Amino acid sequence: MNLKELSQNLGLSQTTVSRALNGYPEVSPATRRRVEEAARTFNYSPSTRAKGLATGKALAIGHVIPISSKHEMVNPIFGDFIAGAGETYARHGYEMILSIVDDASERRIYEGLKSRRAVDGVVVHGPRMDDPRIALLQSLDLPFAVHGRASGYDQPYAWLDVNNRRAFERATDFLFDLGHRRIALINGLEGMDFAHRRREGYAASLMAHDGAPDPDLMRSGEMTEVFGYTCTRDMLARDNPPTAVLCSSLISALGVRRAIEEKGYVMGKDVSVVTHDDALSYLQNGGDVPIFTATRSSVRDAGQQLAEMLLAAIANPLMPPQTRLLEAELMVGSSTGPAPRKD
Amino acid sequence: MNLKELSQNLGLSQTTVSRALNGYPEVSPATRRRVEEAARTFNYSPSTRAKGLATGKALAIGHVIPISSKHEMVNPIFGDFIAGAGETYARHGYEMILSIVDDASERRIYEGLKSRRAVDGVVVHGPRMDDPRIALLQSLDLPFAVHGRASGYDQPYAWLDVNNRRAFERATDFLFDLGHRRIALINGLEGMDFAHRRREGYAASLMAHDGAPDPDLMRSGEMTEVFGYTCTRDMLARDNPPTAVLCSSLISALGVRRAIEEKGYVMGKDVSVVTHDDALSYLQNGGDVPIFTATRSSVRDAGQQLAEMLLAAIANPLMPPQTRLLEAELMVGSSTGPAPRKD
DNA sequence: ACCGTCACTCAAAGCGCTTTGGGTAGATGA
DNA sequence: TCATCTACCCAAAGCGCTTTGAGTGACGGT
Numbered sequence: 118m119n120l121k122e123l124s125q126n127l128g129l130s131q132t133t134v135s136r137a138l139n140g141y142p143e144v145s146p147a148t149r150r151r152v153e154e155a156a157r158t159f160n161y162s163p164s165t166r167a168k169g170l171a172t173g174k175a176l177a178i179g180h181v182i183p184i185s186s187k188h189e190m191v192n193p194i195f196g197d198f199i200a201g202a203g204e205t206y207a208r209h210g211y212e213m214i215l216s217i218v219d220d221a222s223e224r225r226i227y228e229g230l231k232s233r234r235a236v237d238g239v240v241v242h243g244p245r246m247d248d249p250r251i252a253l254l255q256s257l258d259l260p261f262a263v264h265g266r267a268s269g270y271d272q273p274y275a276w277l278d279v280n281n282r283r284a285f286e287r288a289t290d291f292l293f294d295l296g297h298r299r300i301a302l303i304n305g306l307e308g309m310d311f312a313h314r315r316r317e318g319y320a321a322s323l324m325a326h327d328g329a330p331d332p333d334l335m336r337s338g339e340m341t342e343v344f345g346y347t348c349t350r351d352m353l354a355r356d357n358p359p360t361a362v363l364c365s366s367l368i369s370a371l372g373v374r375r376a377i378e379e380k381g382y383v384m385g386k387d388v389s390v391v392t393h394d395d396a397l398s399y400l401q402n403g404g405d406v407p408i409f410t411a412t413r414s415s416v417r418d419a420g421q422q423l424a425e426m427l428l429a430a431i432a433n434p435l436m437p438p439q440t441r442l443l444e445a446e447l448m449v450g451s452s453t454g455p456a457p458r459k460d
Numbered sequence: 461m462n463l464k465e466l467s468q469n470l471g472l473s474q475t476t477v478s479r480a481l482n483g484y485p486e487v488s489p490a491t492r493r494r495v496e497e498a499a500r501t502f503n504y505s506p507s508t509r510a511k512g513l514a515t516g517k518a519l520a521i522g523h524v525i526p527i528s529s530k531h532e533m534v535n536p537i538f539g540d541f542i543a544g545a546g547e548t549y550a551r552h553g554y555e556m557i558l559s560i561v562d563d564a565s566e567r568r569i570y571e572g573l574k575s576r577r578a579v580d581g582v583v584v585h586g587p588r589m590d591d592p593r594i595a596l597l598q599s600l601d602l603p604f605a606v607h608g609r610a611s612g613y614d615q616p617y618a619w620l621d622v623n624n625r626r627a628f629e630r631a632t633d634f635l636f637d638l639g640h641r642r643i644a645l646i647n648g649l650e651g652m653d654f655a656h657r658r659r660e661g662y663a664a665s666l667m668a669h670d671g672a673p674d675p676d677l678m679r680s681g682e683m684t685e686v687f688g689y690t691c692t693r694d695m696l697a698r699d700n701p702p703t704a705v706l707c708s709s710l711i712s713a714l715g716v717r718r719a720i721e722e723k724g725y726v727m728g729k730d731v732s733v734v735t736h737d738d739a740l741s742y743l744q745n746g747g748d749v750p751i752f753t754a755t756r757s758s759v760r761d762a763g764q765q766l767a768e769m770l771l772a773a774i775a776n777p778l779m780p781p782q783t784r785l786l787e788a789e790l791m792v793g794s795s796t797g798p799a800p801r802k803d
Numbered sequence: 804a805c806c807g808t809c810a811c812t813c814a815a816a817g818c819g820c821t822t823t824g825g826g827t828a829g830a831t832g833a
Numbered sequence: 834t835c836a837t838c839t840a841c842c843c844a845a846a847g848c849g850c851t852t853t854g855a856g857t858g859a860c861g862g863t
Contacts, residue, residue: 119819130843132821132842135820136821144840144842145842160575163819163821164513164818166512167818167820170848170849171820171847171848191539191540191543196534196535196538199558200560203559204560207560213557213558214556217543217547218546234507374718397536398532399684401685464850473812475812475813475815476811482851486811491811491812506851507849512850513817513818513820514851515851
């Protein structure tokens with residue numbers, strides 16, 4: 118069923134039917150009702166493509182998901198983020214189109230989305246420091262919003278980020294207050310912006326307590342369970358091992374725990390652990406009492422909000438870029454305790 | 461830059477330019493080369509919408525991701541599956557459009573995708589037993605392919621599935637051969653087709669060994685870490701506890717391990733664990749030696765293959781529905797060992 | 804010299820919608 | 834009574850592409 122057929126069926130012109138359906142005022146209430154009802158019974162909905170062609174809007178948002186070509190790894194937070202964003206799009210009648218792409222050919226993808234006029238805007242995932250995509254998108258004149266930020270790029274642009282620096286500074290402070298002095302950091306991949314900011318927060322806290330970051334206690338890599346495990350195992354095997362570990366992902370934290378327990382230690386007693394928790398739906402941090410003390414911020418909420426911001430920017434192109442900084446909450450669980458006394 | 465401008469620029473008609481770009485034979489090689497070059501320098505690519513309108517194809521595949529409205533949970537395998545499928549689409553010039561939707565309104569979504577002519581086909585995720593979506597899609601005449609199967613629906617349709625029954629039968633056999641007699645099953649949500657088949661395989665093996673499935677040892681639910689933990693903890697606390705656990709997801713298996721170790725047991729010695737492993741990129745099962753003995757099948761490969769199948773079906777609508785059954789490989793890790801002797 | 808063939812190229816219609824720029828009939832005010 | 838509004842409604846153009854059906858010039862065969 119298309120507009121033409123529907124309007125013939127009703128004995129009206131396409132114009133009138135279109136107007137009735139799109140809420141224009143030049144249609145009598147009676148006619149509008151009649152049209153709406155017919156649309157429903159014939160199960161008519163306008164072709165997105167035709168509508169897009171006619172209006173010049175795509176009614177779609179692109180998400181470009183980079184897959185690190187080295188690790189072939191899909192960021193585990195991606196599913197939840199998308200779920201949040203998807204809700205928002207659905208509510209606003211937008212479609213979400215996804216491009217999975219190895220980070221080498223990202224540029225081409227953005228250019229393609231733009232020149233094919235496939236989307237009204239894009240969401241940028243996993244920004245790195247000095248991420249070139251931001252300048253690219255700005256030069257392409259394609260509306261965009263970034264999940265995270267790119268340190269080193271100082272033109273204004275739309276982003277939404279967790280206050281990673283503050284979160285990790287507070288977490289480190291917390292461990293300090295418990296008496297820990299040897300605090301390890303198991304962080305995300307070098308170059309990722311969030312990892313950079315978390316390390317800054319961590320370092321700032323250490324400095325404030327007259328400690329200095331010890332390179333031996335800082336690791337970064339793709340945040341898998343195995344990564345958390347191997348890092349922790351190695352560090353615990355050395356002289357002067359850490360009494361606490363600060364970890365960038367709940368998944369890695371599971372590996373941290375494995376290493377601790379394998380060594381015969383008890384988490385929260387011999388070694389304390391704090392992790393960031395993205396509140397992923399399939400990885401809750403325990404039940405009522407969190408297993409891990411964590412800095413927590415829902416990535417699903419982030420998706421919802423960022424989508425909202427992008428849609429607003431598209432609807433109102435003259436608006437200056439919005440930004441939003443979310444604070445993570447520190448949830449105390451049973452993975453932390455006072456530093457063991459040195460005997 | 462659009463076709464009209466490009467063709468004016470070249471002093472050719474739109475027809476010729478279009479034909480040159482789309483590889484039709486009625487264009488001289490010299491002209492074709494000239495056109496291709498111009499397209500490249502002007503960074504021209506045709507508008508998907510216009511092309512779609514003109515050809516009647518959407519050049520897009522829809523993925524409808526159900527979110528269980530009860531649990532608000534995004535299936536963790538989703539990211540990797542999508543990554544696999546996305547590769548295939550990119551190679552074939554297709555776009556992937558995603559709808560996140562609570563399972564109540566799925567029907568409307570499929571109807572919408574169809575009537576808006578937004579996609580050429582859809583991938584069905586997370587089929588349940590007697591899943592009504594299959595009949596719906598068949599009646600809508602919208603090409604589709606299912607990741608998994610729906611027991612109870614016996615018309616032919618396109619699907620790709622892991623041989624869940626066989627995998628779990630073999631896994632159970634394996635545990636039996638190690639001397640285990642009390643084998644627990646921690647399975648996915650009741651009603652999910654894969655969970656049903658896995659339980660069948662499990663039960664079949666027990667029956668073949670003159671055992672009978674003990675309801676006390678069978679759990680099903682959303683496969684989170686916490687779920688694996690609580691199930692295992694409870695079962696280990698009872699009389700006549702299991703000496704082995706068969707688990708449907710690596711994430712839950714992490715919880716199983718936690719419960720085992722919390723109790724002071726050693727995995728692979730006091731309690732053996734076998735899990736299904738979807739080979740998720742962020743959750744490798746250990747390094748060279750798998751941590752968990754596992755039935756393994758890459759969900760990313762599955763995505764790639766299923767996308768391939770769907771595209772083939774769309775290209776050739778008369779072809780009978782393809783199906784593909786993947787065998788999981790049993791990888792022996794260090795989480796299994798001979799059943800402890802009863803003292 | 805004429806006629807087919809080839810090898811290219813083109814104008815125009817059509818895909819399904821929105822939107823512009825009217826048109827018409829009835830009601831209203833002078 | 835007539836001009837002027839309203840309130841509705843319509844025909845047609847246009848969005849950027851593909852595709853049909855037709856045209857043109859060059860060339861070889863007779």
